[in-house]
Amino acid sequence: MNDQQIMDLFHEKGLKITTQRRLISKYILSRTDHPTAEQVYSALEKEYPAISLATVYKTLNLLYKLGIIQELGFGEGPVRYDPNTAVHINMVCTKCGSIIDYRAKDVETWWNELIEKLDAQPVGQRIDIYYLCEKCKKK
Amino acid sequence: MNDQQIMDLFHEKGLKITTQRRLISKYILSRTDHPTAEQVYSALEKEYPAISLATVYKTLNLLYKLGIIQELGFGEGPVRYDPNTAVHINMVCTKCGSIIDYRAKDVETWWNELIEKLDAQPVGQRIDIYYLCEKCKKK
């Protein structure tokens, strides 16, 4: 999903298309590093100084509710946002907190087999692996 | 792992065995409903009124650091604690927040195959499926 498609979806749902929503949507879609709301805010502040942190939170929440992005909450620290909603594995470094997506065909295949066995129909999923990333392992 | 084994581990690590730690450990091990720290506190307050919420937080954190329990943070609401550290799926109702563990032999088998393919060695994992539980689906 690209940012234009998101704007179309907003329109379809009767939601207003604002500069802020456009910028936030575009920005989060462009990231693979799972930023926090604060980080999205800091990045956008440079080109759009009037933007407010509350708007960033509200918009990310809206994107989440619309199923466009994933929310990753942890025991500690702020929520991380992931534009990848396909079945994949979040490789989470327990030391530095970096998160990279691991996506493999067989993960998706297995997942589809699994959910077929359930009587429930999932509305989403989350798969995390906690490990030490290369950088942190060296130290 | 039972609570006596946890006490043995505490001893081994040079950690003091207190009434609070005993009660909190025993309680969380007995639950399958993934309670919050607040809920653990409320339950234990009845038989041990002097217990403090800070101690509950600290002890649950300690158990987590020792790898005895799992911490499940979400985008909203408090952290939930899960004494089941085996590979399993957390079935999370997106409406009422109930969490039940889904454990199947093939989940573990597949998981072991998967992590063999990674060059990283995981220190833990988390698998969630978001869905509507039976009760909430009826409404």
Added chain:
DNA sequence: ACTTAATTAATAATCATTCTCAATTAGGAA
């Protein structure tokens, strides 16, 4: 251009969790 409801910025309020520190206690040593 006009209207109006939705959205925004700014900041106060809230919620969950951690921190601080004086008092208490576990558990090893005498």
Added chain:
DNA sequence: TTCCTAATTGAGAATGATTATTAATTAAGT
């Protein structure tokens, strides 16, 4: 058993993340 000391605890203050409030602004249909 009693003593000693460092670890732990309870109580509440402090912090950090997020949400709520509200007056001002703005998107977008008429």
